Amino acid sequence: xxxxxxxxxxxxxxxxxxxxxxxxxxxxxxxxxxxxxxxxxxxxxxxxxxxxxxxxxxxxxxxxxxxxxxxxxxxxxxxxxxxxxxxxxxxxxxxxxxxxxxxxxxxxxxxxxxxxxxxxxxxxxxxxxxxxxxxxxxxxxxxxxxxxxxxxxxxxxxxxxxxxxxxxxxxxxxxxxxxxxxxxxxxxxxxxxxxxxxxxxxxxxxxxxxxxxxxxxxxxxxxxxxxxxxxxxxxxxxxxxxxxxxxxxxxxxxxxxxxxxxxxxxxxxxxxxxxxxxxxxxxxxxxxxxxxxxxxxxxxxxxxxxxxxxxxxxxxxxxxxxxxxxxxxxxxxxxxxxxxxxxxxxxxxxxxxxxxxxxxxxxxxxxxxxxxxxxxxxxxxxxxxxxxxxxxxxxxxxxxxxxxxxxxxxxxxxxxxxxxxxxxxxxxxxxxxxxxxxxxxxxxxxxxxxxxxxxxxxxxxxxxxxxxxxxxxxxxxxxxxxxxxxxxxxxxxxxxxxxxxxxxxxxxxxxxxxxxxxxxxxxxxxxxxxxxxxxxxxxxxxxxxxxxxxxxxxxxxxxxxxxxxxxxxxxxxxxxxxxxxxxxxxxxxxxxxxxxxxxxxxxxxxxxxxxxxxxxxxxxxxxxx
Amino acid sequence: xxxxxxxxxxxxxxxxxxxxxxxxxxxxxxxxxxxxxxxxxxxxxxxxxxxxxxxxxxxxxxxxxxxxxxxxxxxxxxxxxxxxxxxxxxxxxxxxxxxxxxxxxxxxxxxxxxxxxxxxxxxxxxxxxxxxxxxxxxxxxxxxxxxxxxxxxxxxxxxxxxxxxxxxxxxxxxxxxxxxxxxxxxxxxxxxxxxxxxxxxxxxxxxxxxxxxxxxxxxxxxxxxxxxxxxxxxxx
Numbered sequence: 040x041x042x043x044x045x046x047x048x049x050x051x052x053x054x055x056x057x058x059x060x061x062x063x064x065x066x067x068x069x070x071x072x073x074x075x076x077x078x079x080x081x082x083x084x085x086x087x088x089x090x091x092x093x094x095x096x097x098x099x100x101x102x103x104x105x106x107x108x109x110x111x112x113x114x115x116x117x118x119x120x121x122x123x124x125x126x127x128x129x130x131x132x133x134x135x136x137x138x139x140x141x142x143x144x145x146x147x148x149x150x151x152x153x154x155x156x157x158x159x160x161x162x163x164x165x166x167x168x169x170x171x172x173x174x175x176x177x178x179x180x181x182x183x184x185x186x187x188x189x190x191x192x193x194x195x196x197x198x199x200x201x202x203x204x205x206x207x208x209x210x211x212x213x214x215x216x217x218x219x220x221x222x223x224x225x226x227x228x229x230x231x232x233x234x235x236x237x238x239x240x241x242x243x244x245x246x247x248x249x250x251x252x253x254x255x256x257x258x259x260x261x262x263x264x265x266x267x268x269x270x271x272x273x274x275x276x277x278x279x280x281x282x283x284x285x286x287x288x289x290x291x292x293x294x295x296x297x298x299x300x301x302x303x304x305x306x307x308x309x310x311x312x313x314x315x316x317x318x319x320x321x322x323x324x325x326x327x328x329x330x331x332x333x334x335x336x337x338x339x340x341x342x343x344x345x346x347x348x349x350x351x352x353x354x355x356x357x358x359x360x361x362x363x364x365x366x367x368x369x370x371x372x373x374x375x376x377x378x379x380x381x382x383x384x385x386x387x388x389x390x391x392x393x394x395x396x397x398x399x400x401x402x403x404x405x406x407x408x409x410x411x412x413x414x415x416x417x418x419x420x421x422x423x424x425x426x427x428x429x430x431x432x433x434x435x436x437x438x439x440x441x442x443x444x445x446x447x448x449x450x451x452x453x454x455x456x457x458x459x460x461x462x463x464x465x466x467x468x469x470x471x472x473x474x475x476x477x478x479x480x481x482x483x484x485x486x487x488x489x490x491x492x493x494x495x496x497x498x499x500x501x502x503x504x505x506x507x508x509x510x511x512x513x514x515x516x517x518x519x520x521x522x523x524x525x526x527x528x529x530x531x532x533x534x535x536x537x538x539x540x541x542x543x544x545x546x547x548x549x550x551x552x553x554x555x556x557x558x559x560x561x562x563x564x565x566x567x568x569x570x571x572x573x574x575x576x577x578x579x580x581x582x583x584x585x586x587x588x589x590x591x592x593x594x595x596x597x598x599x600x601x602x603x604x605x606x607x608x609x610x611x612x613x614x615x616x617x618x619x620x621x622x623x624x625x626x627x628x629x630x631x632x633x634x635x636x637x638x639x640x641x642x643x644x645x646x647x648x649x650x651x652x653x654x655x656x657x658x659x660x661x662x663x664x
Numbered sequence: 665x666x667x668x669x670x671x672x673x674x675x676x677x678x679x680x681x682x683x684x685x686x687x688x689x690x691x692x693x694x695x696x697x698x699x700x701x702x703x704x705x706x707x708x709x710x711x712x713x714x715x716x717x718x719x720x721x722x723x724x725x726x727x728x729x730x731x732x733x734x735x736x737x738x739x740x741x742x743x744x745x746x747x748x749x750x751x752x753x754x755x756x757x758x759x760x761x762x763x764x765x766x767x768x769x770x771x772x773x774x775x776x777x778x779x780x781x782x783x784x785x786x787x788x789x790x791x792x793x794x795x796x797x798x799x800x801x802x803x804x805x806x807x808x809x810x811x812x813x814x815x816x817x818x819x820x821x822x823x824x825x826x827x828x829x830x831x832x833x834x835x836x837x838x839x840x841x842x843x844x845x846x847x848x849x850x851x852x853x854x855x856x857x858x859x860x861x862x863x864x865x866x867x868x869x870x871x872x873x874x875x876x877x878x879x880x881x882x883x884x885x886x887x888x889x890x891x892x893x894x895x896x897x898x899x900x
Contacts, residue, residue, distance in 0.1 A: 542731075543730075543731065543739075544729075544730075544731045545728075545729060545730045545731070545741055546726070546729050547726035547727060547728050547729050548727070548728030548729060548730050548741055548742060548744065549694055549697075549726070549727045549728040549743070549744040549745075549746065550724065550725070550726055550727075550743075550744070550745050550746065551693055551694065551697055551724065551725040551726075551727065551746045551747075551748070552722055552723070552724050552725075552746065552747040552748065553722065553723045553724075553725075553747075553748045553750070553883070553885060553895070554721065554722040554747060554748070554749050554750060555721050555722065555750045555752065555886065555890075555892070556721040556722075556750075556752050557752070557784075558704055558705065558721055558722065559704070559705035560702055560703070560704055560705070560721075560722045560724070561702060561703045561704075561705070561712065562700060562701070562702040562703070562724040562726075563700065563701075563726075564726075564743075564745070565726070565743070582743075582745075585745055585746070585747050588691075595747055595749070597745060605703055605712055606712075609712070638745065640747060642722075642747075642749065644782070644784065644848070645784075645844070645847050646749050646784060647749065647751075647784045647785050647842050647847075647881070648688065648749045648750055648751035648752075648784050648785045648879075648881045648882065648883065649688070649748075649749055649785075649881070650688075650690075650691050650746070650747075650748050650749075651746070651747040651748075651749060652744065652745065652746045653744070653745045653746075654742060654743070654744050654745075655742070655743045655744075655745065656740055656741070656742055656743065657740070657741045657742075657743055658738055658739070658740050658741075659738060659739055659740075659741070660738040661738070
């Protein structure tokens, strides 16, 4: 087992311990596989448990917390290196220590695939065997009396008792007079169980005899048991606890349940597996005013908006699924980029885009194959609106409208206005309005195109996305319809910060102490202030206790703390120089707060007069999040 | 009956905290270093006592400073933490005077004085003016009592260490090297041995000597009296 794995295990146990006072801190089973082909024989190993008082308590072989077994050994004697394979297995069941009863079904037959602790997948035509470990505990401060455990195993299985630590356990076959295979009943009379005491019983469960063979003959789901039921009396009150029942899915090819042959990774009970998943309803957008949604002619919104980035150019496209409305914004200046579907522009820099807008009445709709000549009505009018973000200006470059058969059609009315309801905010609104004139409608196959030059003299640095343009919408009024159909597109954003940016100031990079007598001393080491955009992480490395500069062994213990003053640093806790190297502090540049780093050193009587020094590294990393 | 009374005043102990000839070279402060306030943890282990610059048992200077403004995602600041430790010592001597009263000639020895020394670096012990005890008045058959010294925890150890004749001690300087025991507490006993002969007339005999302890690794910014000296050393 690697130390990391051990640590994880210990962490897991610690977490669990928080949830439950009496939970086992860790269960570690280490099996050392030896290089020689020796027969691995399991043997119980000593185990200790860190109790609530922080002391290690030895665990007996039967206990409510953990057991450990080991096998194999290894040794070497020579001049060469050696490699020893080590295998470890840990079983951790959270909160078991508070459970009065637990039952573990351990597959003995290799053919059994454990899907989870209560569901197994097994093949046909093979004798199958499980080892069942039943543990009853008394986690209470008072005794449990009349303690009794009962279970009924399925008819497809036969259970045999292999031992119990206390009490009287026995198996009894039901249906002994019938022709059908009998089911095994398990009864375990424990009687008395003192506070903190535990009892364990072990059983062997095999597939039952069917004809002259003990194996599954047919595919199906077999109930292994009904679950162990614990009854006991506590403080004059009868209590009942149950474990979950186990089932076995019998298949000709168990691994075929998953194409990759991995253990079947479902947690559902077998009976639930056959239930079909219900279809998830598609959310419907609310209607706005008189408007009706478009698409498909069924009143449903076509999930239409997509963004794409053209390789080699800073371009973002918004196009409706109907093809009726499209906006393409392309960076013109070199400092415009695209990242995560948003424009990036360095804060404070001038930048330019070209925004192109297309409106199209499709000549052919994939659903109906309607041709222009077949739907001569067209649209009476349409209006494109969009709103550019703050600090952006827009001007027209090109505008055209094409209606098949009508070359002198008007280009509509374009309004570029800088008004916004919120005072102090200037945003450019684009309104492009086209109406039929003299019966010349926007027939199928018609197209309109508008190109705008969009500029900024500099965007402010900000952690939040700025708007390039939003409220992008085209509405049209088909001939014969009393409604304006809405064709909205998603907004286009600018990652305002562009690149994360920070202005960092460190008041000191060196601290010199002159000490006359042993003692503990503290001073403000340095103050880190920062401004900019994004998040500034402060990482520490190579910090260490101060070491003698003359090469002779000797150190001065150094600690560091953070806080607005010494008291805050003291409250926050001093960090040893070694531990500081694993710490990272952050400054949110949107609301930057100075970081005051304090130094404390403990000069003991063991410190010889000399020069001591440590050189640490502080790395500042600015990022967007 | 005549009494032989020997008055034996042996030494006055002078403690010299620092000698210019025995100092560490010291490390200058960096250019632009500014002394700043600091705190010292009181003996109760919880109270921080504020100290203004120039005050306290330690002093602290800050220097350097760094500033960066750019779009690079990371940059590095090297931070140096330096401490210059001065030499200190704690010492005690159980007495500075021995007084013998002797009835009959013979060889006598006593430890008399327990000597404790604690320091955080090597200490030089210099002996001066040690001599046989000299009769304080004129006359008598033999004017001096042969006097010897030795160190040890017991008389047997002192014997094993060897007795040094008083005047020979003056040429015999001891250095107690920097060691863990010196940091904790170096303890020994000073034994003296006198050989009173028949020819020593009754009377008063005395010698006054000096032991000088010198801290061999003192910082140059500690003044000879053990206080803060001149901190204005050349800068780095």
